[in-house]
Amino acid sequence: MAGKLSKEQTKQHNRARQLVDMARDLTDEEREFVLDHFHESANMGRTLDGAFFTPAELASELHHVIPGDRVIDLCAGIGRLAWHARDYWIRRWEGLPPREIVCVEKDPEYVRVGRRVLPEAKWICADVLDVPGMDLGPFDCAISNPPFGRIKRSGDAPGYRGPLFEFHVIAVAETLARRGAFIIPRESAPFRIETGFVRQDSAAYERFHRETGITLRPNPGIPTDEFRDQWRDASPAVEIVLHNRDEDELEARAERAALAEREAVAIRPRRPKTTRRTSAAPQAAPPSRSCDGGDTLF
Ligand SMILES: C[S@@+](CC[C@H](N)C(=O)[O-])C[C@H]1O[C@@H](n2cnc3c(N)ncnc32)[C@H](O)[C@@H]1O
Numbered sequence: 001m002a003g004k005l006s007k008e009q010t011k012q013h014n015r016a017r018q019l020v021d022m023a024r025d026l027t028d029e030e031r032e033f034v035l036d037h038f039h040e041s042a043n044m045g046r047t048l049d050g051a052f053f054t055p056a057e058l059a060s061e062l063h064h065v066i067p068g069d070r071v072i073d074l075c076a077g078i079g080r081l082a083w084h085a086r087d088y089w090i091r092r093w094e095g096l097p098p099r100e101i102v103c104v105e106k107d108p109e110y111v112r113v114g115r116r117v118l119p120e121a122k123w124i125c126a127d128v129l130d131v132p133g134m135d136l137g138p139f140d141c142a143i144s145n146p147p148f149g150r151i152k153r154s155g156d157a158p159g160y161r162g163p164l165f166e167f168h169v170i171a172v173a174e175t176l177a178r179r180g181a182f183i184i185p186r187e188s189a190p191f192r193i194e195t196g197f198v199r200q201d202s203a204a205y206e207r208f209h210r211e212t213g214i215t216l217r218p219n220p221g222i223p224t225d226e227f228r229d230q231w232r233d234a235s236p237a238v239e240i241v242l243h244n245r246d247e248d249e250l251e252a253r254a255e256r257a258a259l260a261e262r263e264a265v266a267i268r269p270r271r272p273k274t275t276r277r278t279s280a281a282p283q284a285a286p287p288s289r290s291c292d293g294g295d296t297l298f
Pocket residue numbers: 048049050051052053054074075076077078079080081104105106107110126127128129144145146147148153
C-alpha cells in the first residue's frame with residue numbers, strides 16, 4: 001500500500017516515523033505533525049482493517065458534542081479524535097481539569113504512534129469487542145470513528161446480531177457511557193444533515209434500534225460533507241450521530257405512561273347509553289360550552 005503515497009507524502013510520513021522513534025518527548029507541533037502526516041496507507045503489510053483516519057477539521061467539529069470529564073475513544077487509530085476530544089484550550093480557559101482519555105485500538109503500531117502523540121491518554125491495545133469485559137469503569141462519553149460495514153470481527157457486541165461493524169462498536173460504547181458521539185456511514189444513520197436536518201429510512205439502523213433499544217440522535221448541524229475531500233484514499237459520506245441514554249430512558253418512560261393511559265381508557269367500563277333517572281340519583285352537570293356552542297378546552 002505504500003505505493004499509494006506520493007513522494008511528498010512518503011517524505012512526510014517518514015519524518016513522522018522518525019519523530020515517533022525519537023527518545024525524547026515530542027513538542028505540541030511535532031505531535032500534530034505526526035497526526036497530520038503518519039499515513040494509514042503506508043501500513044507496511046498489515047491489513048488496513050477499515051483504517052481511514054478522520055480529517056483534522058471534521059475531528060475538531062466532534063469536540064462540540066462531547067460532554068464530561070472521562071472519555072473513551074474506541075478504535076482510536078493514532079488518536080485523531082482523542083486529540084480534539086481533550087478540548088485542551090477551552091478547558092484550560094475555563095479552569096477545568098484535563099479530561100481523562102482512554103484510547104482502545106487493535107493495531108499495535110497505531111498504539112505505539114498514539115502513545116507518542118497523546119501520552120497523557122491511557123492506551124489499550126485490544127479488540128474493541130473485548131472492552132465490555134475489561135472493567136474500565138463508567139465514562140461520561142464514548143466516541144468513535146469505527147471501521148465501517150461488514151468487516152471481519154471476532155464476535156458480537158451485547159444485543160446486536162447484525163453485520164455492520166459500526167453498530168457493534170456503538171453497542172459496546174453503550175455499555176461504557178451514557179453519552180456517545182460517533183462517525184458512521186450516512187446510510188447507517190436515521191437522518192442526514194444537508195442544509196438542515198432530513199430524516200431518512202435506514203433498514204440497517206432500524207434493525208440496530210430494534211435489537212438494542214439504542215436511539216441515534218442528530219447532532220446540532222455538523223456539515224460532514226464539507227470535509228469529504230479531506231479523507232485520504234476515500235471520500236465517504238458520513239454523519240455524526242449521538243447517543244444519550246438519559247433521553248432514551250425518558251422517552252421510554254413517557255411511551256410506557258402513554259401506553260398505560262391508553263390501556264386504562266380501553267378497559268374503563270362504559271356508562272350505559274341511556275339511564276333511567278331516579279329521583280334520588282344526582283344529575284350530572286351538563287358539559288360546559290363556549291359561547292359559540294362548541295366544547296371548551298378547559
Ligand atoms: C476508521 S479508522 C479510525 C481511526 C481513528 N478513530 C480516527 O478517527 O482517525 C478505524 C480504526 O479501527 C481500528 N480497528 C479495526 N478493527 C478493530 C477492532 N476490532 N478493535 C479495535 N480497533 C479496531 C483500525 O486499526 C483503525 O485504526
